[in-house]
Amino acid sequence: MVDVRSGIGEAVPPAEVEDVELYHPHSWWTRYVFSQDAKVIAIQYATTAIAIGMVALVLSWLMRLQLGFPDTFTFIDAERYYQFITMHGMIMVIYLLTALFLGGFGNYLIPLMVGARDMVFPYANMLSYWIYLLAVLVLVASFFAPGGPTGAGWTLYPPQAILSNTPGGKDWGIILMLSSLIIFIIGFTMGGLNYVVTVLQGRARGMTLMRMPLTVWGIVTATVMALLAFPALFVACVMMLFDRLLGTSFFMPAIAEMGEQLQYGGGSPILFQHLFWFFGHPEVYIVALPAFGIVSDLISTHARKNIFGYRMMVWAIVVIGGLSMVVWAHHMYVSGMNPYFGFFFATTTLIIAVPTAIKVYNWVLTLWRGNIHLTLPMLFALAFIVTFVNGGLTGLFLGNVVVDVPLSDTMFVVAHFHMVMGVAPILVIFGAIYHWYPKITGRMLNEALGQLHFWITFLGSYAIFFPMHYVGLVGVPRRYHDLGEAAFVPESVHSLNAFISVAALIVGAAQIVFLFNLVWSLRHGREAGGNPWRATTLEWQTPETPPPHGNWGKELPVVYRWAYDYSVPGAPEDFIPQNQPAPGRVSHEAAS
Amino acid sequence: MTVVLVFLAVIAVIIAWWLAQQRLASKPWLEVGHLHDHRGNQPVPAAKIGLAVFLAVVGALFTLFISAYFMRMASSDWSPLPLPRFLWINTGILALSSVTLHWAKLEAERQNDEAARTSLLVAFAAGLAFLVGQLFAWRALSSAGYLLTSSPANSFFYMLTAMHGLHIVGGLAALGRVTLRTWDAPIDRQGRLSIGLCATYWHFMLAVWLVLFALFSGWANDVVDLCRQLLT
Numbered sequence: 001m002v003d004v005r006s007g008i009g010e011a012v013p014p015a016e017v018e019d020v021e022l023y024h025p026h027s028w029w030t031r032y033v034f035s036q037d038a039k040v041i042a043i044q045y046a047t048t049a050i051a052i053g054m055v056a057l058v059l060s061w062l063m064r065l066q067l068g069f070p071d072t073f074t075f076i077d078a079e080r081y082y083q084f085i086t087m088h089g090m091i092m093v094i095y096l097l098t099a100l101f102l103g104g105f106g107n108y109l110i111p112l113m114v115g116a117r118d119m120v121f122p123y124a125n126m127l128s129y130w131i132y133l134l135a136v137l138v139l140v141a142s143f144f145a146p147g148g149p150t151g152a153g154w155t156l157y158p159p160q161a162i163l164s165n166t167p168g169g170k171d172w173g174i175i176l177m178l179s180s181l182i183i184f185i186i187g188f189t190m191g192g193l194n195y196v197v198t199v200l201q202g203r204a205r206g207m208t209l210m211r212m213p214l215t216v217w218g219i220v221t222a223t224v225m226a227l228l229a230f231p232a233l234f235v236a237c238v239m240m241l242f243d244r245l246l247g248t249s250f251f252m253p254a255i256a257e258m259g260e261q262l263q264y265g266g267g268s269p270i271l272f273q274h275l276f277w278f279f280g281h282p283e284v285y286i287v288a289l290p291a292f293g294i295v296s297d298l299i300s301t302h303a304r305k306n307i308f309g310y311r312m313m314v315w316a317i318v319v320i321g322g323l324s325m326v327v328w329a330h331h332m333y334v335s336g337m338n339p340y341f342g343f344f345f346a347t348t349t350l351i352i353a354v355p356t357a358i359k360v361y362n363w364v365l366t367l368w369r370g371n372i373h374l375t376l377p378m379l380f381a382l383a384f385i386v387t388f389v390n391g392g393l394t395g396l397f398l399g400n401v402v403v404d405v406p407l408s409d410t411m412f413v414v415a416h417f418h419m420v421m422g423v424a425p426i427l428v429i430f431g432a433i434y435h436w437y438p439k440i441t442g443r444m445l446n447e448a449l450g451q452l453h454f455w456i457t458f459l460g461s462y463a464i465f466f467p468m469h470y471v472g473l474v475g476v477p478r479r480y481h482d483l484g485e486a487a488f489v490p491e492s493v494h495s496l497n498a499f500i501s502v503a504a505l506i507v508g509a510a511q512i513v514f515l516f517n518l519v520w521s522l523r524h525g526r527e528a529g530g531n532p533w534r535a536t537t538l539e540w541q542t543p544e545t546p547p548p549h550g551n552w553g554k555e556l557p558v559v560y561r562w563a564y565d566y567s568v569p570g571a572p573e574d575f576i577p578q579n580q581p582a583p584g585r586v587s588h589e590a591a592s
Numbered sequence: 593m594t595v596v597l598v599f600l601a602v603i604a605v606i607i608a609w610w611l612a613q614q615r616l617a618s619k620p621w622l623e624v625g626h627l628h629d630h631r632g633n634q635p636v637p638a639a640k641i642g643l644a645v646f647l648a649v650v651g652a653l654f655t656l657f658i659s660a661y662f663m664r665m666a667s668s669d670w671s672p673l674p675l676p677r678f679l680w681i682n683t684g685i686l687a688l689s690s691v692t693l694h695w696a697k698l699e700a701e702r703q704n705d706e707a708a709r710t711s712l713l714v715a716f717a718a719g720l721a722f723l724v725g726q727l728f729a730w731r732a733l734s735s736a737g738y739l740l741t742s743s744p745a746n747s748f749f750y751m752l753t754a755m756h757g758l759h760i761v762g763g764l765a766a767l768g769r770v771t772l773r774t775w776d777a778p779i780d781r782q783g784r785l786s787i788g789l790c791a792t793y794w795h796f797m798l799a800v801w802l803v804l805f806a807l808f809s810g811w812a813n814d815v816v817d818l819c820r821q822l823l824t
Contacts, residue, residue: 120638189649193642201638206629210620227645228603231653235660239751246740248747250664266669266744271660274593278656306621314616325600562620582625 022550023122034130036122037549038107038194041129043440045103048129050515052136053096057508059088068501070482078481079167082151085479087143089154090177093283094184095136097425101290102188102226103132105432106195106219108440112539113216115204115557115579117550119194128194131187138180147171153479155280158251158272159264162244165257174244178237185230185237195223204538206559210314211578213537213563214307217314218293221321222286228325229282236275243267273335277328284421285324289317291428292359295381297563298431299363301535302378303370304574306564309362316355323352333401334408342401349399353392360389371567371574375533376450380431383458384424391420394469409479412472415465423461430457430514437518438532442545443525449517453510460507467496534575537563541577595659603648643789647796650759654800657755661748661807662816673745675809676732682725683805689718690798693767693791700774700784708779708787712771715794719764726757752804756797763793 025031035041063084066076076084107125111118119125142149151167152160152174164170168177199212199220239250243264251272252264300307307313329337329345363385372378394416398404407413430453437445472478475488483489531540543553557579565576615630664670696711730750734740740750770786779787806812 121642189646192649193645196645197638197642200641201635208618208620208629209614210616210618224607227649228600228652231649232656234653235656238755239660242747242751248741248751249744250660250747263741266667268664268667271663274663275656275660278593278596310620311617318611322604326597561624564621565624 022117025549034126036118036126038111038119038122038125039440039547039549041125042104042107044129045099045107045132048133048136049096049100049104052091052140053100054511054515055140056088056091056096057511059084059091061505061508063088064501064504066481068498079151080148081481082153082479083149083167083173086151086154086156086177087139087149091139092422093154093287094181095139097287097421097429098188098226098283099132100429101287101425102195102219102223103129103191105215105290105294106191106223108436109215109539110195110198110219111202112439112542112547112551113213113537114199114202114207115538115552115559116198116202117552117556120197120202121190121194124190125194128187128191131183131190135180135184135187138176138183142168142173142176142180145172145176147173150174150177152177155276156240157276158240158243158267158269159253159255162240162252163255163257175241178241178244181237182234182241185234188226188230192223192227195220196227204557204559207538207578210311211559211562213293214296214310214313214317215290215293217317218289218291218296221317222289225282225289225321225325226286229279229286231279232275233279236272236279239275240272270332270335273332274328277331280331281328282324284417285320287421287425289321291384291425292317294428294432295363295384296359296366297537298377298381298428298435299366300564300566301435301533302375302381303367303372304566305366305370306566307362308365308368309358310562310564312358313362316358319355320352323348323355327352330399330404333404346399346401350396353396353399356392360385360392375434376445376447376454377431377435377533379451379454379458380427380434383454384427384431387419387427387461388424391416391418391424395420407472409477410472411468411476411478414478415468415472418468419465423465427458430454433518435533436539437521438528438545439539439542440546441522441525442528443521444528444532445521445525446517449513449520453514453517456510456513457507460503460510463503464500464507467500471496471500534573536565536575536577538578541579593659593663595662596655599652599655603652637785639785639789643792647793650796650800654755654803657752658803658807661752664744664748665813667744669744671743671745672808672810673733673738673743673749676729678725678729678732679805679808682722682729683801685718685725686722686798686801689715689722690791690794692718693787693794697784697788697791700779700787703779705774705779709771709774712767712774712787716764716767716771719760719767719794723757723760723764726753729753749808752807756801756804759797759800763790763797766790766793 023036025035025037030036032040035044062073062076063081065073066081107119110116145168147168147170149168150156150161150173152169156174156177160166160169162169162174166174168174199216203212239248242248243250243252247263249264249267251269252262252267253269254265255262296307296313327345327348329341330349333342367382394412398407398413398416434445434450437443471493474490474493476483476493483493528545530542530545533540538557538559539547541557542551559578560581561576561578563578565571565578567574568576692711693715696708696715699705699708699711730753733746733749738746740747767790770783770790774783774787777783803812806815
């Protein structure tokens with residue numbers, strides 16, 4: 001079914017996609033603060049996410065100080081340690097990664113990449129950010145509440161999450177955490193509706209689904225998953241709030257505390273685990289799919305070669321999105337379940353490796369004989385592939401019930417998920433920021449500072465997480481404030497822990513270089529021009545850089561080709577923008 | 593969690609059906625210059641698609657609540673609570689609200705603005721009456737000693753009715769806004785669209801309520817048992 005139609009000589013009406021009425025800001029406040037422009041909202045989302053992410057980074061420092069040098073920092077007692085763990089995990093997964101990929105990159109890139117003037121519901125989009133900010137503030141408030149933030153672990157498992165001996169369990173900590181999550185989900189739903197409907201209805205003329213850059217595919221598939229998965233977290237949070245505040249027993253079994261029978265009875269903690277992981281596992285891919293998409297575009301652009309197997313890449317994204325909704329119980333092998341269920345979930349888990357492996361092969365084959373430019377975005381993209389394969393392979397171990405049971409709750413699991421959904425997506429975020437910063441600000445980020453940042457981050461995170469696998473294989477449990485004198489923990493583990501902690505401090509400090517670079521380059525960076533990477537996708541073809549409100553000037557762009565026309569034989573340049581008509585027709589227009 | 597899996601399957605079928613029409617097997621690298629854009633010149637309004645996606649999210653929310661209900665119901669200590677007669681009247685009122693809103697939509701399409709406004713107002717009042725009725729049902733139950741914490745069935749009843757009520761409150765806010773907007777100006781295309789969207793949302797919330805009502809009264813169990821027998 002080869003369908004070659006060049007369409008030469010065919011008259012094309014310029015813009016039959018209905019143009020939209022934009023909201024025009026009247027004051028500084030509505031232009032920069034209560035803005036309805038997706039690009040401004042994106043920057044607001046990203047700034048807030050990075051700011052709260054820095055808090056989580058400091059928390060990880062504190063945890064590593066305790067693990068590496070126990071008994072040295074007396075202010076980190078067991079209670080504080082659990083609070084740090086909990087807040088670090090929750091902030092990184094939800095308030096940083098999810099918000100940055102979907103709220104940040106989604107808002108900035110979707111309208112530009114599909115050739116729209118803005119999101120379809122700009123007002124709801126603006127509300128989405130302010131509700132997200134409120135969620136972050138409620139979360140931060142728990143640091144200052146009496147009793148401090150919750151220390152229940154990022155999974156918030158009942159019954160311990162709301163018992164009085166868990167930090168924040170009897171005070172405000174858990175209440176603020178649950179409320180913050182509920183607020184976040186309400187805000188996200190408003191944004192998520194925008195991302196999906198904009199891709200469905202806002203695409204420019206000629207922008208068929210199969211001409212969309214993979215970044216958009218990744219973000220929109222992740223959004224659909226998030227819209228279906230976040231309600232589970234919402235339900236779990238509402239029910240736990242009822243248990244904590246009103247004394248119901250949804251998740252609380254009959255339980256005695258300090259020799260005293262509590263009024264709870266009959267509830268099921270396993271029910272919470274199902275609800276939590278029904279959200280929690282798709283969450284991994286909600287973070288991973290946008291990263292997959294962005295990496296595909298970075299590699300193609302910086303290797304000057306079309307993406308290998310575009311169709312396969314699209315199908316793989318959709319298949320991963322579908323499969324990841326039915327694997328959640330592999331987080332619950334040790335909670336106990338019907339062996340047939342265990343078999344079902346182990347199988348679906350391992351099957352996900354197939355489309356994921358296809359993507360990795362396709363990235364490698366895209367690089368194969370490409371004209372690889374080792375720019376900063378490319379370096380980060382390459383680092384992502386390596387890291388993702390590493391983290392993914394240990395996932396194959398953990399996906400098997402028999403291997404998972406002994407390894408569960410050891411540092412091996414910590415190392416695994418930090419590699420695959422911590423370091424790998426963060427590397428993509430850095431790569432993406434180095435790639436799109438010139439479009440956002442009109443200036444390049446400083447190359448030397450970027451190289452410094454890249455090498456310390458890349459090598460450093462391996463120094464942190466590679467040894468951690470061995471620590472886990474020895475049997476060192478996670479979530480322990482102090483290992484103490486255990487016969488199975490050799491002396492070498494303690495020195496390894498100290499080494500990991502030093503590496504963590506250095507990698508964390510390297511992020512300050514990055515932040516400095518972001519601010520410094522705003523004024524002092526090299527002028528970038530409209531299309532510094534000579535890329536094909538629409539966001540680089542805007543008439544002005546940075547693009548103003550409305551993006552496209554007078555006329556919406558028309559799309560004539562797919563997003564990956566790099567190094568086309570016979571073409572005058574090694575890239576052809578998506579809005580350039582076929583040769584032989586109005587070629588002078590494209591040259592100007 | 594079977595209920596959730598069934599819901600996911602339905603969503604998956606809808607997505608697959610839609611994707612199947614999007615030429616996912618085409619080879620975009622061979623299709624230079626041609627538009628290949630099969631979207632018509634009169635696209636479905638974005639607000640309609642937006643509402644459909646939102647209803648899918650709300651559907652997921654209630655499906656998850658309901659599957660939690662089924663999981664909890666399987667325990668031995670489950671004792672259903674007697675439903676107050678009141679709920680039948682409330683159901684009638686919500687159905688009336690839904691019907692009048694549909695009527696408003698039809699009248700607006702026929703450009704009978706006056707009739708449309710009247711039925712909007714009736715629908716709004718009926719929606720409000722439903723909420724008040726739900727509060728009365730709560731009071732009747734709690735004064736009969738069926739408190740939130742006294743049994744798991746009670747907890748679920750209060751929580752689910754509260755959730756449904758909150759969605760009705762949101763719907764009333766939107767409906768009120770539309771009613772005010774269409775009050776003194778002729779109902780234009782935008783107004784007709786808004787009324788239609790309100791009607792769709794209302795039908796959906798009525799359907800959710802009917803499912804919840806069936807759940808509380810125990811009929812849903814019979815249906816589920818029947819399904820189970822058919823499957824095994």
